Amino acid sequence: MLKIGPLSFNSRLLLGTGKYPSYEIQKKAVEVSEAEILTFAVRRMNIFEPSQPNFLEQLDTSKYTLLPNTAGAKTAAEAVRIAKLAKASGLCDMIKVEVIGCDKTLLPDPIETLKATEELVKEGFIVLPYTSDDVVLARKLQEAGCHAVMPGASPIGSGQGIINPVNLSFIIEQAVVPVIVDAGVGSPADAALAMELGADGVLLNTAVSAAKDPVKMAKAMSLAIEAGRLGYEAGRIEKKRYATASSPKEGMSIG
Amino acid sequence: MKVLLNGEFIQLPEEIVSVSDLLKHYEIHDKVVVVEVNGEILISENHQSTRLSDKDRIEIVHFVGGG
Numbered sequence: 053m054l055k056i057g058p059l060s061f062n063s064r065l066l067l068g069t070g071k072y073p074s075y076e077i078q079k080k081a082v083e084v085s086e087a088e089i090l091t092f093a094v095r096r097m098n099i100f101e102p103s104q105p106n107f108l109e110q111l112d113t114s115k116y117t118l119l120p121n122t123a124g125a126k127t128a129a130e131a132v133r134i135a136k137l138a139k140a141s142g143l144c145d146m147i148k149v150e151v152i153g154c155d156k157t158l159l160p161d162p163i164e165t166l167k168a169t170e171e172l173v174k175e176g177f178i179v180l181p182y183t184s185d186d187v188v189l190a191r192k193l194q195e196a197g198c199h200a201v202m203p204g205a206s207p208i209g210s211g212q213g214i215i216n217p218v219n220l221s222f223i224i225e226q227a228v229v230p231v232i233v234d235a236g237v238g239s240p241a242d243a244a245l246a247m248e249l250g251a252d253g254v255l256l257n258t259a260v261s262a263a264k265d266p267v268k269m270a271k272a273m274s275l276a277i278e279a280g281r282l283g284y285e286a287g288r289i290e291k292k293r294y295a296t297a298s299s300p301k302e303g304m305s306i307g
Numbered sequence: 308m309k310v311l312l313n314g315e316f317i318q319l320p321e322e323i324v325s326v327s328d329l330l331k332h333y334e335i336h337d338k339v340v341v342v343e344v345n346g347e348i349l350i351s352e353n354h355q356s357t358r359l360s361d362k363d364r365i366e367i368v369h370f371v372g373g374g
Contacts, residue, residue: 068374078372093373096313096366097340099333108339108370123373133348137368140341140348208374235374257374 054253056146056230057178057199059117061088064247065277066119066232067270068257069107077266078107085270091119091148091255094134113143119180121148128167135172147172148202148234148255149181158208158235162189166196173197182234185219187226194228201227202234202255205246209258211238214245224250240269240276247280248288308361319359326354329365340369 054061067087072078082090090111098104108118120138125131128151135147149168153161165181166189172179178199183189185203193201203223206212213236214220224231230252237243237256246254254277263269309318323329326349330336342349342357343366349357359365 068372070372070374072372091374092370094341094368095371097335097338097369099313099335099367106338106369107372118370120370121373136348137341137343138370140350141339141370142351143339143370255374 054230056180059146059178061117062086063088063274064253064281065243065274066091066234066253066255067260068255070257071261072266073261075105075107075110078261079110081260081266081270082111084267085260085274087116087274089117089119089146091121091257092138093121093123094138095124117146118144119146119148120144121150121182122168123150123152125151125168126153126161126164127151128164128171131164131168132171132175135168135177136175139177145176146178146180146199149179149198159204160184162186165189166192169193169198170196180232185216185223187219187222190223190231191226198229200230200232200252202232204235205233205242206236208235210236211259212236213238213242214249217245217249220246220251221249237273240272243273244276244280244283247277248283250284253277308359308363310359310361310363310365312365313367324358326357326359329359330354330367333367335367338369340367342367 054064063086065087066089067085068091122131122134131151151161151164152158169179169181180200180202181193181198182202190201205214232253232255233246233251234255237259243254260266260269326342345364
C-alpha cells in the first residue's frame with residue numbers, strides 16, 4: 053500500500069499523460085500499467101477550437117486520482133496559482149509542485165519549490181514536490197509538511213536512470229513521508245532499482261510514452277516496480293568479494 | 308464589451324453577461340475548464356453568478372497531458 057496523506061493506493065507506479073503517439077495507445081498503456089495516479093498539466097484552453105480532443109474527457113475520473121503539476125511555473129507564486137486553478141476544477145486536492153529553475157536541465161528551483169510547498173500545505177493541498185536529489189532540501193520539504201517528496205533520478209525526459217543512487221538512498225533513509233522517484237527513469241531496470249533502494253513509488257512519463265511500444269513498456273514498468281518492491285521487502289544479500297558455494301562441501305563422491 | 312480572453316482582446320456579443328454565458332458561447336460549458344477573472348479563480352458553482360465587465364482579464368484553462 054502506498055499512502056500519501058489521507059489516500060491509499062495499491063499501485064506504486066504514478067504515470068504521466070504527456071506525449072503519447074495516440075489517445076488509443078495512451079488509454080491501453082494506462083490500463084495495463086495499473087497506475088491509479090495520473091499526472092496532468094494545466095494550460096490555457098484553445099477556446100477558438102474547442103472540439104480538440106482531450107485525454108481527460110476519455111478517462112473515467114472516478115477510477116483515478118489526478119495529480120496535476122505546476123509545470124510552467126518559475127516562481128512559487130506561479131506554482132501556487134496553477135495549483136489553485138487545478139483545485140478549482142473540483143477534481144483533485146493533490147498537486148505536484150514543479151518549479152523549474154533551469155531551462156536546459158529542467159532541474160527544479162529549490163528555494164521556490166520550498167516556498168510553494170509551504171504555501172500550498174497551508175492552503176490545505178496534498179503536496180508532492182518534485183525536487184533534486186538533495187537530502188537537506190528533502191528534509192526541509194518534509195518539515196514544511198509535504199505529503200511525499202519526489203526526487204528526480206536524472207533530468208526530466210533524459211532516460212539516464214538513477215545517476216546518484218547514494219543521494220537517493222540518503223533521502224529514503226531519513227524520509228518520514230513517501231519518497232517517489234520522479235523523472236529520468238529510462239528502463240524497467242531503473243524503476244526496479246529505485247524500488248530496491250527503498251523508494252515508495254516511481255513517477256514516469258517519457259519512458260513509457262516515447263517507448264517503441266508504450267503499452268508493452270507500461271506493463272514492463274508495472275512489473276519492474278512490483279519486483280523491485282518485493283526485492284526490497286525480501287532484503288537482498290550482502291555483496292562479497294569472493295565466491296560462496298551454494299552446494300554443500302560434504303559428501304562429495306570425488307577424491 | 309471588450310475583454311482580454313486568454314491573452315487576446317475579444318469583442319464579446321452583448322448577450323454575454325456572465326461567465327456561464329461566455330462558456331456557452333464558446334461551447335465549452337460541458338468541458339472541464341477553470342475560469343479566472345481579473346486574477347480571481349472561480350469554482351464552477353460561481354460561473355452563473357459572476358458577471359463580466361468591459362476590460363476584464365479572463366483566463367480559461369484546462370488539463371492537458373503532462374508528466
